[in-house]
Amino acid sequence: MWVRMNVTVVVPSPLRGTDPDSFAERTVRERWPRIVAQTIRENDFPEAVNERLWALHRELPDGPIRPIQDPGAPDLPLWDEWVAPYLGETWASAPWLFTEHYLYRRILEATGYFQPGPTYLHDPFRKQKTEALDPAAEAVIVLARAANERATQPELARAQLPLLVRTALWGNQIDLSMWSAGEAPRHLGTDRETAHLLADDTDALLAHLEAVAPARIDLLADNAGFELLCDLVLVDGLLAAGYAHTVVLHLKAHPTFVSDAMIADVLETLDVLAAAPDPAPRALTERLRGYLAAGRLRLSDSFIWNCPLPMRAFPKLPLADLARSNLVIAKGDANYRRLVDDAHWPFTTPFAEVVGYFPAPLLALRTLKAEVVVGLDEARIREVAAQDPEWMTNGHWGVIQFYRPAR
Template sequence: MESTNPSASLPPPLRGMDSGAFTRRTITTRWPRIAGRVIAENDFPDAINARIQALRDDLPDGSIRPLRDDEAPDAALWAEYTAPHLGKTWLEVPWFFGETYFYRRLLEATGFFRAGAGRQSDPFTNQKEQGLTHTEDRIEALAQRRSRARDEEEETRSVLTRLLRSSLWGNQADLSMWTAEEEGPDHKNSGQAEEHLLVDDTPEALAQLKRCDRPARIDILADNAGFELVSDLALIDGLLAAEAVGQVTVHLKGHPTFVSDATVDDVHDTLATLANADEASVRALVGRLHTALATGRLRLRDGWIWTSPLRARELPAHTRAEIARADLLISKGDANYRRLLGDRQWDVTTPFAEAIAPLPVSVLALRTHKSEVAAGLPSARIDRISDKDPDWAVNGEWAVIQFAPADPSPEARRPSLTI
C-alpha cells in the first residue's frame, strides 16, 4: 500500500472479496482449473503433482505464506512482496498480488528453480505449442499482408495503423482465459472489430514518433506467446521498416507465468518454428527479424519486475530509468494494463492519463478487456454497451488503443514509497 499523500486519493485495488464477480471467479474457479491442467498436461513425478494439488486445494480460503524455494534468484524479492500479506486469504489480498503470487507458487510447486525433474521446465509448454499450431492459417495471412505492404511500398502511417490493430486483436488469444482447444472471442470481419474498438488513440502515438528529431526507440511490454506474439513480431517488423524508428526493445517475462505470457525462450522458439513454415512470406518475416536481432535493432530483455506484483507506481528506479530511454512504450494486454492502472477500481470514465501511473515515457496501451479495470472510456457508449453486453468488461470482445504522454514531473522518475 502506497504511503505518499497522492495515494490517499487513489481508488482501492480489486480484491476477490469485495469486487466484481469475475475477480472472485478467477480465484475460486479459474486458478484451480489452471493448476489442474498443469498436472494433466505434464509428466511430473507424484511428489510434484502432490504439491500442485496442495496449492489447488488451498484456494480460495488458505493463507498467504512465504515461498519455500530459497535458492531461487528472486527469493529475496518475493520475501519482501509477501511480507505485508502473510496470513491473509487469497480473497483478502489485492487481486494483482494474488495472481502473480499464484503463478509463482505454481513454479515453486513444480521445482522450476530447484535441481530435479521440474527444473527450468515450462509447465505451460503444451498449451503454448497448441496456441501456435492452431493458428497457422492466421499466421500465414498476417505474413502475406506484411509481404504485400513491403512489395507495394504502402504508406507508413497506414501500415502501422493496421499492424497496431493486428497486434491489439491478437491479444484476444489468451490461454489463461481460454484453452487452445476452446473457441475464444473473435470478430467476423474488420468492420465488426472496428465497432468493438472503444477508444483509438493511434494518431496521437504516430504523432509522437513524428516529433522525434532522430530515429526513435520503441519499447514493448509483451504479453502472450502464440498468435499474439506473432502479431507483435509483425508489428515490430513494420516499425523497424519505418524511417522514424531506429530500435525496438521487447520486455518479456523472466519465467513462465499467466499460462501463455511470453519469455525470451518463447520468442526464439517461435522464430525457430516459423523458420520452417511452408509459406515463403512467413520465412521471410523470420529472416528479417533474425537480422534485426543480429544487428541490435531488435533487443529482447527480461526481468523479475514483469513477473512481480509491483504496480506501475511502485516500479523501481532502475526500471523507470530503462523505460525512460524509450520514445514510446507500447503496453500489450490485460495484465500489463492492470499494472499501469494499479489494478484499482477506477471509474471507467476517469481520463486514462490521470489513472495511469506517472511514468517518464509516453505510453500506448493495446488492450482487449478481460478484467474489471478500465479508464478513459466514453460514458454514453459504455451505458449502451452495458445494456446489450453485460460482460463487456471481461469477455475479450471489446478493446482500447489508449495513449498517455510522458509525465515530465520528477515524481515520474522515482517510485512511490511503500510500507
C-alpha cells in the same frame, strides 16, 4: 493528445477476490483451481510434484498467504519482500494483482522450476503454448505476406500502421489462461476491429511517431502463440516504416499467466515459422532474425515483469530505463492492470490522470478481461453495457489509449 496532469492522485482500493459477484472472485474460486488441475494433467510430473500441486489446489481460495519456499531461487529475496505485507491474509482477501502473480510463482515452487533435478527450468505451460501457433494457418500466412510487402515499401508501412496496431490489439484476445486457442474470440479481419473499440487514440499515436522518428520503442509483451506473432509483425512494421531504429521487446523471466511470453517463446516462434511450408513466414523470420543480429530488435527479460506490484510502485531503476524510450507499448490485460494500479477507478477517470506517474510516452493496447478500465466516455459505457452485459471481462472490447508526459 494526452499530457501530464498537475493533480494529486489518490489511488482507490485494489480489486480483490472478495469483491462480490466480480470476475476477480470467479477467478480465485473457479479459474485458479482449474488452472492448477490442468497443469497437473498436461505434464508428466513426478508424483512428489503432483502432490505439491494438489496441496496448492486445496489452499484455494481461502488458505493463508505464506512466504515462497524455494531455497536458492534467484528471486527469493524479492518475493520475501513482496509477500511480507500480505502474510496472514487469504488468497481471496489479498489484492488480486498480488495473488494472481503469487499463484504462478507458487506453481513454479511446486514444480521445482528453480531446483536442480528433472523439472529444472521446465515450463509447466509449454504444451498449451506450442499448440497456440500453427505456421500453416491461413491467418499466419496472410500476416506474413503483408509484412513482407511492407518491408520493401516504407510509405506503405506507415500507411498501414493503424491496421498493425489493431492487429496487435486484437491478437490479445488469445489468452490461454481464459480460453484455448480455438475457443478465444477473434475480431481480426472483421468490422468488430473498430466497432468494438471503447477508446481510440491512434491519431495521437501517429502524430507522436512522426515527431520522434526514428525512435527507440519498447514493447511490453503479453501472450505467446498467435498474439506474439501479431506483436512481431508490429515490430517489423515499425522498423520497416522508419518509425523505430530499435525495438526492445520486454518478456517474462519465467513462466506465468499460462501463456505469457519469455525469450524462449520468441526463439521457438521463430523456429516454428522458419519451418513453415509457405515461404512467407520463412521470409518474415529471416528478416526478424536479421534485426536481432543487428541489434535493432532486442529481447529483454527481468523479474520486474513477474513481480506482483502495480507499475506505480516499481523500483526506480526499471522505470528509469523505460524513461529513455520514445514510446512504450503496453500489451494486454495484466500490463494494463499494472498501469492503472488494478484499482476501483471510476471508468470515466481520464487515462492521463491515472498514468501521470509514467516516465515516457505510453500506448496501451488491451482487450478487456477484468473489471478495471479508465478513460471511457459515460455515454459509450451505457451503450456498450446495454449491448453486452459482460463487456468488461469477455475479451470482446478493447482500448487503444495514448499518453505523453509534458517535457
